[in-house]
Amino acid sequence: MIAARGLGRSFGSKRVLRDLDLDVAERDLLLVTGPNGSGKSTLLALCAGLLAPTRGELEVKAERGRIGYLAHEPLVYRELTALENLDLYGRLYRVAERRERIGMLLERYGLWEARRERVATFSRGMQQRLALCRTLLHDPDLLLLDEPYAGLDEEGVALLDAELRSLAGTRTLLLATHDPERVASLATGTLALG
């Protein structure tokens, strides 16, 4: 599903990724590990299509609408409510049965009560959960998760564990994390950067 040959990405003169070869098959779960600044986020952004390689080649066999990207930032409007944000993305991603799907996700991630609250009032953990909802909303084939556990409380962690367990083997996943032990059992491979 993802193939990279000699992939490199520089920001100005700073080379963050260098000469990377990668092969990810469908329904693989690849763990991307490495210290800060090793290029984990950059790799995911490249796969999402937000960044273009400055060297080498990268092929991602998934359409834009079938990719789910979880970044460091939740990518939601602070002044809109949880519901409004998900509705916006739901429309743009042409999600079928939008209302039901949004409702289901908000419930699953414990945000139903807060659905009419502005994201600006959310805690970090709640924002992260909303970001997860946004990422999963359109049922993507390829999931690119950048530190998905960041900011989550115990309950959030448990929810995410369950989600990952159900997703693994049915979707392709790239997971960048500082804490690989957590998901090591689900991984089909590991990529250590830096």
Added chain:
Amino acid sequence: MSYLEDVGTLAAKDLRLELRSRDTVPAMLLFVVSTLVVFNFALPAGASADAAYGLLWAALVFTAILGLTRAFAAEREQRVLDGLVLAPSDRSAIWLGKVIAVVAFLGLAEIVALPAFALFFQPVSWELVAGVALASVGFAAVGTLLAAMAAASRARELLLPLLFLPLVIPIVVGGVGASIADDPGRYLGFLALYDLIFAILSWASFEYVVTE
């Protein structure tokens, strides 16, 4: 057509955001009126009637810049633009939705500015109003694209006026012409031409400004 739906979704989003935060339009309203008052003191006693029209257009340009500086503020803060760009919808829909919102905000500012101008300075003709309407489209079309560029830069608020001013000189010419010339139709036609050319160009190239 899903393209138009996307545009509608995005425009609605921008209007809703402004309605909720109310930070851009009030500032624009206040700014344009304050500027007109400043211009009263900037005009020497014997200045011609026409000079006032010129200053009106200067006020409109700077008010547009004020509004446009905020155009991508929400997206920039949260990097939400990445989220919008990743969606399967056409990127130019982001531009068009934003343009609709910017035109709306400019329109509100003008609804206040023109009567204020008529009150303080000179009467306002229908040709002038038409010119202002056409000019707003031009400001929004070009300004939205440039605002997206500025949002991706380090200089941000500083960069937008620099990019914007040379490009809108023709709009100012068209607008002032429509206000004071004997034959305003020519200038209105020119404004329409400007709008057509630069709207198409901006619409087509927005994609490249927000992607790599």
Added chain:
Amino acid sequence: MLAAAAAGLLLLGISLAFYWVPDAPIEGFRQRIFYIHVPIALTAYACFFWAAWKALRLLWTRDQRYDLESYTAVHMGVIFGILTLVTGSIWARTSWGVWWTWSERQLVLFLVLFLFYSAYFMLRFSVDPGPRRANMSAVYALFGVVLIPVSFLAIRLADELIHPVVFTRDVNSNLVGSQLLTFGICFAGMLALAASLYTNELTGKRLDERLSELREALS
């Protein structure tokens, strides 16, 4: 080689302009700056169009190579643009005694373009190097060439609105043979000059690029 051609053509052209060509009917000797000023202006336009072409290629093929080419062309265009403003100003001074006049349309157009392309550099300086900056620069360069005719039209329209004092120049648009030839040679010379400066700068920049790549690879 290009540089030699440029030098040769320009030397020939300028000598012709000053010694061979007959005096202009009304302006006299002063008019000769026309043979320098107008070719410089036309060369500046050529540079901007070249930059836009390279920009289009960049957006079309997403090949980053074109970014440097487009940028260098804009750089050349701005240099020749500044020269246009300077020579135009000198010509205005000798013709009418003023260093600047708004009724000289070409001059005003170049002023607008100078502002526009200066902002191009501001844009480039405030965005980190990479595909994003290349894209934005390319789009901006395209806007530039579209602005050229639109601005010119605007300036023509503005003439009626703004200018109380209109300076005219008795431009006899029918150039006689010797004038045409001289003009042609000067124009060719200026283009050759621009081309050689362009190639020079491009090679230098590419070398820089290669050097920093090698440095990176070794570290």
